[in-house]
Every structure is written in C-alpha cells, then in structure tokens.
Amino acid sequence: MIPRPRSVAPPTWSADPYTHALHTGQGPLFLRRADGWLLPLDVERWCAAADAADLEVLRRCEGAVLDVGCGPGRLVAALGAQGRRVLGIDVSEAAVARTVRLGGQALRRSVFEPLPAEGRWGTALLIDGNVGIGGDPGALLDRMTQLLCPGGLLIVETVPGLDLDERVLVDVTDAHGAAGAPFPWARLGTPALLRRAERAGWRAVGQWAVGGRSFATLRSRRTKRTAEPPNSRAVSSSQRARKPSGDSPVTEP
Known part of the structure; x- marks a missing residue:
C-alpha cells in the first residue's frame, strides 16, 4: 500500500525573488545549491505562451490533465484554450494568481496535499524540472500513481543529455543575491528517471x-x-472559484 502523502508542504517556490520574477515576467533567477552552483531558471519562457516543445507535450495528453507545479500557467491556459479539462496546482500564490489571470483553473496546493479527483486524472504533467518537487523522486512517482486513473499517463521533462540523479538542498536567488528559504530539490536525466520509474x-x-x-x-x-x-x-477549465481559500482556486479581484 502506498503511504498517505504528507499534509504539510515543505518550503519551496513561494520565495520573494520568485514572486517578484513572476510579477515582472523577467529574470534573471537561479536555483542555488549550498556550494554556490547556480542553475538559471527560464522565467521569460515560463511567462510566455506555450512554445512548440510545450505544444508537443500537450498533444500527447489524454483525458483530464493535472499540471503539477503549473507556475505562471502557460500550459494550463493552452490546454484550456483547446477546450481540454485541466487543473494546475502550485504552492506559489503569485503563480496561481497569474494562471487564473490567463483564464486557467488553478489551486494553491502542494502535490502532497489532498487534491480534487484523486485517482481519476488521465494525464499528469511534471514539466520544467518539476520531477524535482520535494527532493524525493521516488515519493513523487508514488504520489502520481495515487492521482492518476488506472493506466494513466505521466509526462516528465528531464535534464537533457545527462544520466543525472541528484538530490540537493537549494534556494531561489536573483542576480542581486536576494534568496528565499532553502528547500529540497532533485534533478533527473531520462535514464535515471526510467530506472526509478521501473x-x-x-x-x-x-x-x-x-x-x-x-x-x-x-x-x-x-x-x-x-x-x-x-x-x-475532473475539474473543467471553464469552472471558476467563488472565493479564494486553501481548498479553492485563487481568483483575481
């Protein structure tokens, strides 16, 4: 039996530099390891419309779609525009608010908290490195099993060209060195993902x-x-929340 998920989300993308970047739609922004290594984050692409690579991902989706770590909502908005049933979840209030401004349906929620339609999603997305959420890919894959319907599809973006399996503590920092609280993260190349998935x-x-x-x-x-x-x-992209709360999508005033 798969253990029940944690009810409290660990610190993550709600850091002020990330919130500021989503408000402006611009970086530079980085994930920073304790040893000072920096991974540039593609804020401008995240805040733009879905590109050709994104649309190829969306073409492969089946049934109702759950976008885990939806960020500013480009995939949720693109699927909604296609008339698809889709819900985005993210722990960042700014990310959820931006998704809703684009016309998408989103909840401010950790993937490890209770979610709507558990066990009935046709597809789940872990794009833009979100297989790293929680710093424990094995636990995240187990959680995806709980969320998807039997035989459901999981689409994962991996680190290109590397057989990488890294679990680290990082923070989100900007070009001026302002940083949020550290949180666990993981990075996987495709070979490592497939080994863990099997x-x-x-x-x-x-x-x-x-x-x-x-x-x-x-x-x-x-x-x-x-x-x-x-x-x-499943949640329809046309549904709107009546009021923001921990159990409801965040809506704009």
Whole structure:
C-alpha cells in the first residue's frame, strides 16, 4: 500500500525573488545549491505562451490533465484554450494568481496535499524540472500513481543529455543575491528517471527531445476491478472559484 502523502508542504517556490520574477515576467533567477552552483531558471519562457516543445507535450495528453507545479500557467491556459479539462496546482500564490489571470483553473496546493479527483486524472504533467518537487523522486512517482486513473499517463521533462540523479538542498536567488528559504530539490536525466520509474511500477512508453529539452512518458500499471471513467468528476477549465481559500482556486479581484 502506498503511504498517505504528507499534509504539510515543505518550503519551496513561494520565495520573494520568485514572486517578484513572476510579477515582472523577467529574470534573471537561479536555483542555488549550498556550494554556490547556480542553475538559471527560464522565467521569460515560463511567462510566455506555450512554445512548440510545450505544444508537443500537450498533444500527447489524454483525458483530464493535472499540471503539477503549473507556475505562471502557460500550459494550463493552452490546454484550456483547446477546450481540454485541466487543473494546475502550485504552492506559489503569485503563480496561481497569474494562471487564473490567463483564464486557467488553478489551486494553491502542494502535490502532497489532498487534491480534487484523486485517482481519476488521465494525464499528469511534471514539466520544467518539476520531477524535482520535494527532493524525493521516488515519493513523487508514488504520489502520481495515487492521482492518476488506472493506466494513466505521466509526462516528465528531464535534464537533457545527462544520466543525472541528484538530490540537493537549494534556494531561489536573483542576480542581486536576494534568496528565499532553502528547500529540497532533485534533478533527473531520462535514464535515471526510467530506472526509478521501473522500480516504482511504471512502464516507459516514449522519449523525445525538442528545442534543447527532453521528455519521457510513463504509463501507470495500477489497475482496479471497476475503474471510474477518468473524466467523470475532473475539474473543467471553464469552472471558476467563488472565493479564494486553501481548498479553492485563487481568483483575481
């Protein structure tokens, strides 16, 4: 039996430099390790419309889609514009608010907290390095099994060109050295992801690279005798929250 997820999210992307970058739509912004190593974050791309690589990801989606760590919402907005059922989740209030401004449906929620339609999502997305959420890819893959319907699809963006399996403590910092609180993170190349996925009971069904980015798709092996249709109670992109709360999408005034 998969253990129940943690009810409290660890510190992560709600740091002030990240919030400021989302408000302006511009970097530079970095993930910084304790040894001073910096990973540039592509804020401008995250705040732009979905590009060709993103649209290829969305083309492969099945059923209702859960975008985990949706950021400023470009994928949620693009799927909604296609008339797809989609929900974004993110721990950053600024990210969720920006997603809603784009017309998307989003919740301020950790993936390890209770979520709508658990076990009924057709596809889950871990894009822009979000396989690193929580710093424990094994626990995150187990959580994805809980969220997806039997045989559901998980699309993961990986570190291109490297067999990397790194678990580190990082913070979000800007060019002036202002930083938020440290939090656990992970980085995986495709080979490492596939090894972990096999151990966690997933089946690899595809790999591709486009625009200098790399992706893999995994199929859940979870089955049950009477599976509910994956879209039966999924959140529609046309739904709007009546008021912001911990259990409701954040909406703009």
